[in-house]
Amino acid sequence: MFKKLLTYDTELLIFLNNLGSSYQDTFWYYITKIWFWVPLYIFFIFMIIKRYTKQEALRILYTFLSLLAVTLSLTYYVKVYVLRSRPVNNKEIFESLRIMIQPIDYSFFSGHACNSFAITTFFYLFMRRKMKNAWVFYLWPILFSYSRLYFAVHFPSDVLVGALVGIATAITSYNLYKKFSPKITRDDLEVESDS
Numbered sequence: 167m168f169k170k171l172l173t174y175d176t177e178l179l180i181f182l183n184n185l186g187s188s189y190q191d192t193f194w195y196y197i198t199k200i201w202f203w204v205p206l207y208i209f210f211i212f213m214i215i216k217r218y219t220k221q222e223a224l225r226i227l228y229t230f231l232s233l234l235a236v237t238l239s240l241t242y243y244v245k246v247y248v249l250r251s252r253p254v255n256n257k258e259i260f261e262s263l264r265i266m267i268q269p270i271d272y273s274f275f276s277g278h279a280c281n282s283f284a285i286t287t288f289f290y291l292f293m294r295r296k297m298k299n300a301w302v303f304y305l306w307p308i309l310f311s312y313s314r315l316y317f318a319v320h321f322p323s324d325v326l327v328g329a330l331v332g333i334a335t336a337i338t339s340y341n342l343y344k345k346f347s348p349k350i351t352r353d354d355l356e357v358e359s360d361s
Contacts (some may be wrong), residue, residue, distance in 0.1 A: 172323075176253075179318060179322055182322070183253075184262075184264060186316050194313045194317065197309050198317060200278075203306065206303075206306060207285070211227065214226050214227065214230075225347060233285075234281070234285070237280050245271065245272040246272065252268075252272065252320065253320070254268045254269075254317075266317055267319060273321060274321075274324050275331060276329075279310070279324070279325045282306060282311065283328070283329040283332030284333070287337065288339060291340040311325045312325075
């Protein structure tokens with residue numbers, strides 16, 4: 167069963183990677199770069215500062231930095247423990263892939279997927295009542311994560327697990343913040359009055 171899943175995982179990656187073309191390469195090259203998204207990170211921070219009191223915004227940002235430290239550490243230690251080769255470094259499928267970049271570290275699980283879904287979920291949970299259509303920001307981690315398949319530096323399962331870990335750590339961070347935060351926000355009061 168597990169072998170079958172790995173086969174499907176590899177076949178799906180080869181299929182998705184081969185959908186690419188030289189016309190799309192530049193677009194995906196920028197999408198996969200962390201620095202390309204810096205304006206979005208700044209926007210997230212700006213919106214938290216704008217929509218929350220100074221004291222609460224600082225607590226949220228400290229919680230955010232803790233979340234980031236957790237996801238970066240988890241990604242690193244799981245990769246070092248699992249030692250799964252990246253598709254672009256896998257001799258069995260190398261010739262079936264469009265190779266454009268070739269990182270030398272390990273594949274499981276995707277740090278791009280984990281961190282982007284963690285950041286977006288964290289931001290969404292704090293802004294969903296304060297900002298209409300906050301869910302639109304999920305386009306970022308979807309594109310960011312797909313770029314890793316486009317360049318064949320991760321298997322689909324790496325991206326899926328990374329996304330799930332990112333979402334789970336963000337929800338956990340949000341719940342811990344709510345549990346230990348000394349201040350009740352207006353949103354919380356509105357929710358209580360509605361129930």
